[in-house]
Amino acid sequence: MRFWKFTVLGALVCSGCTSTLPPLDWGGQGDAREQIGLWLDDVHEDGLGAGAVVVVREGEVWGQWFHGVERSGGDPVSGASMFRLASVSKQFTVAGVLTAVGQGRLGLDDDIRVWLLECPYEGVTVRHLMQHVSGIPDFYMDLPVPERGFLGIADVVAALPDAPPMERAVGEAFEYSNTGYVLLAGLLERVYGRPFEELMMAEVFGPAGLECTRVWNLISEDKDWPHKTWSMEGVERDAAQIDPTELDGVAGDGGTFMCAEDVARWNAWWASNAAVPDSIRLQAFEPAVLLDGSLSDYGFGWSLPDADHVAHSGGWLGARTWWWRSLDGQDAVVVFNHTGSEQATEVGQAILDALR
Secondary structure, eight states, X not given: OOOOOOOOOOSSOXXXXXXXOOOXXXXXXXXXXXXXXXXXXXXXXXXXXXXXXXXXXXXXXXXXXXXXXXXXXXXXXXXXXXXXXXXXXXXHHHHHHHHHHHTTSOOTTOBGGGTOTTOOOSSOBHHHHHHTOSOOOOOGGGSOOOTTSSOOHHHHHHTGGGSOOOSSOTTSOOOOOHHHHHHHHHHHHHHHTSOHHHHHIIIIITTTTOSSEEEOOTTSSOSOOTTBOOOBSSSSTTOOBOOOOTTTTOOSSSOEEEEGGGHHHHHXXXXXXXXXXXXXXXXXXXXXXXXXSOBOSBOSSOEEEETTEXXXXXXXXXXXXXXXXXXXXXXEEEEEEOSOOTTHHHHHHHHHXXXX
């Protein structure tokens, strides 16, 4: 498989950090799986990471490694442990949109005001939101918190009439926007007439054969479930847990939880699936064309490091997630971390470099 070194776009992930990882270089000697496992043991013992790492080669799980516990004092991390994906959730929101398009419920170039009647912004399409070129200010994290103590998707949509004015024209510039993806979740709720959590399970996760993937936020009926990982302040077994914030009632920009057992199935979904025709699916891997004719390096929920690969990173609370894949679905490296490690992207990149 071919590996490429690149910078991955994401949210709230350390930039400019000095690497403190031990070297991963065995000179091509010995079993690669074993050497990567030993190296990850060292990373964990050095307090630099816990969670799950999955490598897919030729469409199959080639290696997976687990470290730490699911929560403070809890069970060891396993293939069934479900991790908060943070901004890597955006590809799942995109999958919901593409599924709706494949069903004829929605068009990529539909004006979002067809569904979000409150929206004061003109000329913004579904495509613009997914590509982060809508020009809509990323305002939702500055909204006042309702009396119940946290924001929800509906609160963000309801705030649209009083949202800040645009400072850029639609399509003028790439500006990463969590608000845009919360609005996509709200739009899907109106398209399907169901809560985002429910529609994603029925229309995306279930049909894709995912067994331990779901949307969860503070509005969810169940506040906990078996194998849910909790954000932690470190890799130690008794490290303190990090509680959700007033922003954790939303979803779309984040809010998806996934286990290692589902990685290969989901990676295959992006290569080909029955719900979304290729003519629609492949548009997710095309860069946005800006008004000046230049191209962004982002498609729909994926960063585009080169012509053959896509990737994304994410960070929220203790979650640090990184997903790299080849467009043909044959290869992937995925890092799930819930202990606040700023080295999640470096861990994934080091494995890519070692296997290159």
